[in-house]
Amino acid sequence: MIRKESFLLQTVGGEHLLVPLGSQVMDTNGIITLNETAAFIWDLLEEERTIEELTTAVAGRFEVSRGQAESDITLFAEKLDQNGLLQ
Template identity: 40%
Template sequence: MKRNTDFMLREIAGEVVLVPTGQATQNFNGMITLNEVAAFIWKNLDEAGSKEKLVSMILDEFEVEEEIARRDVEGFVGALKEHGMVEES
């Protein structure tokens, strides 16, 4: 799994957001505001390559229970796939 390069992570007015560019602007209208964990997931999607690795990386980075980390990864990556922001590698 890898990020769709038509979406860029930006900081705007103190908020971290995903902004569509290029072809993505035809199908996605708006921006998505990310919390700290969601921004971490986005930044590490390409390197991790799998949900399991993302969970492991979150557990290393944040003080959170594995069940919560797993739920966050499943939910956020699922939403990203639904909107075409993540592509299967």
């Protein structure tokens, strides 16, 4: 999977905001907030990534078991897809 380019991830006051750009604004329900892990994954999705690659990266960065990371990432990827945030 790979993210759409029509978003800007920026940190404001410690909050990670995913802001739609251009024509994406009308297709997105406002500004999206991401937690630390989600923002980390969003950065990684600048390039094509598999769930396995993301799991390895997240388990290496955060204190989480590989199984839990994979489960959370799968759920997050589904949400990204449902909300039209992936290419």
